[in-house]
Amino acid sequence: MTDDTIKARHAALAAEIAEHDKRYFQEDNPSISDADYDALRRELEDIESDHPELADGSITSGIGAAPSGAFATVEHPVPMLSLNKALAESEVADFITRVRRFLRLGADDPLAYTAEPKIDGLSISLRYEARKLVVAATRGDGAQGENVTANIAYVDAVPQTLGKDAPDVFEVRGEIYMTHADFEALNRRLLEDGKRPVANPRNAAAGSLRQVDAAKTGDRPLQFFAYGWGEVSVLPADTQEGMIAALRAYGLPVNPLTRHCESLDELLAAYLAVETERANLPYDIDGMVYKIDRLDLQRRLGERERRPRWAIAHKFPAERAITELEAIEIQVGRTGALTPVARLLPITVGGVVVRNATLHNADEIARLDVRPGDTVEIQRAGDVIPQVVRVLKEKRPKGTEPYVFPDHCPVCGSQVVAEMNPRTGRPDVVRRCTGGLVCEAQQVERLKHFVSRAAFDIEGLGAKQIAAFHAEKLIKTPADIFTLAARDAARPEAERLVNKEGYGETSVQNLFASIESRRTISLRRVIYALGIRRVGEISSRVLALHFKTWEAFREAMGLLATAAKERSAREEAIAKGTSLDDVAGWSEAAEKGLAVRAELESIDGLGAVVADALEAFFGEQHNIDAVDDLAGEINVEDEVARAVDSPIAGKAIVFTGSLEGMTRDEAKARAEALGARVVGSISKKTDIVVAGPGAGSKLAKAQALGLEIWDEESWMKNARG
Numbered sequence: 001m002t003d004d005t006i007k008a009r010h011a012a013l014a015a016e017i018a019e020h021d022k023r024y025f026q027e028d029n030p031s032i033s034d035a036d037y038d039a040l041r042r043e044l045e046d047i048e049s050d051h052p053e054l055a056d057g058s059i060t061s062g063i064g065a066a067p068s069g070a071f072a073t074v075e076h077p078v079p080m081l082s083l084n085k086a087l088a089e090s091e092v093a094d095f096i097t098r099v100r101r102f103l104r105l106g107a108d109d110p111l112a113y114t115a116e117p118k119i120d121g122l123s124i125s126l127r128y129e130a131r132k133l134v135v136a137a138t139r140g141d142g143a144q145g146e147n148v149t150a151n152i153a154y155v156d157a158v159p160q161t162l163g164k165d166a167p168d169v170f171e172v173r174g175e176i177y178m179t180h181a182d183f184e185a186l187n188r189r190l191l192e193d194g195k196r197p198v199a200n201p202r203n204a205a206a207g208s209l210r211q212v213d214a215a216k217t218g219d220r221p222l223q224f225f226a227y228g229w230g231e232v233s234v235l236p237a238d239t240q241e242g243m244i245a246a247l248r249a250y251g252l253p254v255n256p257l258t259r260h261c262e263s264l265d266e267l268l269a270a271y272l273a274v275e276t277e278r279a280n281l282p283y284d285i286d287g288m289v290y291k292i293d294r295l296d297l298q299r300r301l302g303e304r305e306r307r308p309r310w311a312i313a314h315k316f317p318a319e320r321a322i323t324e325l326e327a328i329e330i331q332v333g334r335t336g337a338l339t340p341v342a343r344l345l346p347i348t349v350g351g352v353v354v355r356n357a358t359l360h361n362a363d364e365i366a367r368l369d370v371r372p373g374d375t376v377e378i379q380r381a382g383d384v385i386p387q388v389v390r391v392l393k394e395k396r397p398k399g400t401e402p403y404v405f406p407d408h409c410p411v412c413g414s415q416v417v418a419e420m421n422p423r424t425g426r427p428d429v430v431r432r433c434t435g436g437l438v439c440e441a442q443q444v445e446r447l448k449h450f451v452s453r454a455a456f457d458i459e460g461l462g463a464k465q466i467a468a469f470h471a472e473k474l475i476k477t478p479a480d481i482f483t484l485a486a487r488d489a490a491r492p493e494a495e496r497l498v499n500k501e502g503y504g505e506t507s508v509q510n511l512f513a514s515i516e517s518r519r520t521i522s523l524r525r526v527i528y529a530l531g532i533r534r535v536g537e538i539s540s541r542v543l544a545l546h547f548k549t550w551e552a553f554r555e556a557m558g559l560l561a562t563a564a565k566e567r568s569a570r571e572e573a574i575a576k577g578t579s580l581d582d583v584a585g586w587s588e589a590a591e592k593g594l595a596v597r598a599e600l601e602s603i604d605g606l607g608a609v610v611a612d613a614l615e616a617f618f619g620e621q622h623n624i625d626a627v628d629d630l631a632g633e634i635n636v637e638d639e640v641a642r643a644v645d646s647p648i649a650g651k652a653i654v655f656t657g658s659l660e661g662m663t664r665d666e667a668k669a670r671a672e673a674l675g676a677r678v679v680g681s682i683s684k685k686t687d688i689v690v691a692g693p694g695a696g697s698k699l700a701k702a703q704a705l706g707l708e709i710w711d712e713e714s715w716m717k718n719a720r721g
């Protein structure tokens with residue numbers, strides 16, 4: 001390359017990286033994988049090491065992006081550094097050689113390290129003064145970050161106070177992250193609310209922490225691991241390991257996979273051990289961080305270009321792989337959405353065997369122009385469902401045709417449509433089967449939803465069992481679940497469930513008992529269980545609190561559907577040229593239905609989109625039949641009446657810490673059954689805080705606000721009553 005082309009390439013790389021930095025650090029919305037980003041940075045760094053004149057003022061000397069402006073700025077008294085990276089083992093060996101040379105250590109002089117997982121979250125600095133948390137700040141550009149103290153108050157894993165031996169001034173550094181389970185729950189909720197899902201747990205953590213309305217951080221559970229420090233009045237230890245032990249002793253969570261190592265081989269063994277465990281961890285890590293253990297050596301080594309010489313990040317290989325796409329299959333979801341799935345020649349990606357990858361929708365297939373028989377690159381983004389990122393067109397076999405998305409449902413044969421998206425006014429990217437409950441796939445998916453955790457939550461009757469019962473034609477509708485035992489008893493002995501393969505006496509008895517125990521159930525669960533589009537847990541609760549009884553809800557829905565039918569009949573008549581005077585007037589039921597519609601639209605948390613969805617659902621006779629059959633089998637508890645004589649009825653209650661006597665879900669269900677509202681975050685409007693062992697910031701906040709605080713014992717006493 002000539003000097004000019006090198007210069008041009010350098011400028012182009014710098015601009016591209018700056019754009020990616022902005023997307024990653026400020027917008028929490030990266031558009032390329034970490035591996036691709038690292039490749040860009042390496043190319044830039046390579047150019048700069050050959051042409052140091054180009055490095056001047058380049059982004060390789062800065063880290064991240066300046067604060068976004070939504071939060072107050074905090075100066076970091078000690079800058080927050082970044083890490084040099086190693087991809088190959090030889091680069092780790094080079095690191096050790098460099099360190100030894102720098103310290104003038106002989107080949108046999110001992111040198112100890114720590115090997116810690118590199119948590120894929122966002123780094124944070126927590127400043128404690130006199131053991132109280134005074135400021136929490138994001139990294140920002142390393143010199144200045146954003147003040148997120150108010151948000152951190154909602155992160156239980158971050159203690160508001162440190163243990164008694166902690167130094168007077170102690171700036172703790174570590175990583176805020178979100179677990180896979182919480183990430184998936186968040187995305188479910190976002191989808192339910194018609195919002196765009198978040199790409200990966202790291203972005204979810206960053207977005208959740210940087211909520212301008214701090215209380216919103218409390219609705220999105222975040223975790224924390226401490227691994228470093230900034231300004232400290234008196235260092236409590238003289239090694240990295242000792243510091244980690246001190247952090248733990250002060251009450252800060254530290255990562256349990258941290259190891260002490262004394263050689264390259266031990267570092268690599270630690271790397272391998274964690275990499276093997278990686279797929280089983282409940283959170284994302286993207287490598288290991290090796291640090292020189294002795295702090296005096298760390299000081300001597302110092303830093304260069306905002307990266308310490310005493311540490312290196314040994315990244316795990318990118319979680320990408322190349323394989324063959326054998327077929328494109330279409331899955332039909334609960335609401336009829338058709339999702340194309342790539343069936344792959346099985347391949348190991350990041351320690352996990354991948355057989356399927358999502359192709360998202362018809363548009364995505366067209367964009368990639370992916371065809372059965374193609375060689376494709378797949379990626380496991382943030383340990384969630386793998387996706388196809390690229391087709392290796394040069395490897396395409398001859399004679400393939402572009403994939404044609406089906407226009408009829410592959411399960412029931414009904415027509416497939418692209419509905420209008422009410423938000424954009426354009427046809428939706430999602431294609432849907434119009435078969436409703438006629439479609440067996442939708443039947444099964446609706447049943448699975450019906451028995452899911454937040455719905456009927458029937459023990460021993462999960463997705464797997466539902467699929468089996470459905471295949472055996474024993475359960476086709478929700479009501480069938482509640483008639484299962486009676487139908488079984490009416491059958492000749494030999495045909496009963498107990499005599500079927502895979503079912504034993506006790507398991508059948510338990511199953512029937514748990515079905516029986518859910519025959520009486522809250523209105524909000526029933527509404528949610530119906531699986532109406534756009535009616536998720538939150539809307540279901542709002543609807544239940546509004547209508548209070550099953551009868552009121554059911555009647556309102558009937559009226560709503562009647563009004564909708566008359567409305568479309570009128571619209572059709574008018575469209576055909578019937579004059580307004582000749583169009584039949586509204587029936588009495590329809591008039592009432594219009595009032596229901598207006599009511600729904602005005603309720604905070606519902607609105608026109610939910611009203612449309614309810615209209616559509618209750619406008620279908622097969623849905624009405626299924627709903628009424630179900631209602632005939634169950635007892636729906638009223639939202640208010642059942643709460644009258646409970647001491648917590650109508651109160652807003654927050655659970656924090658752990659409970660020994662029951663799970664958090666159980667406690668939540670119990671509190672709701674007693675008429676309380678369970679809320680995630682503490683405010684002046686909270687009535688009761690139940691604090692179990694390990695309660696942290698929420699308890700502190702409750703005390704500060706002077707709220708009523710119960711221990712587990714008082715909770716149990718009241719929960720029983």
Ligand code: IVH
Nearest residue numbers: 081082083116117118119122123227289308
């Ligand atoms: S030490 C002075 N240790 O990785 C060294 N960083 O690429 C500063 N990270 O900004 C970092 N786990 O956000 C360190 N065990 C760990 C880490 C870790 C995750 C993140 C951190 C840092 C980034 C550097």
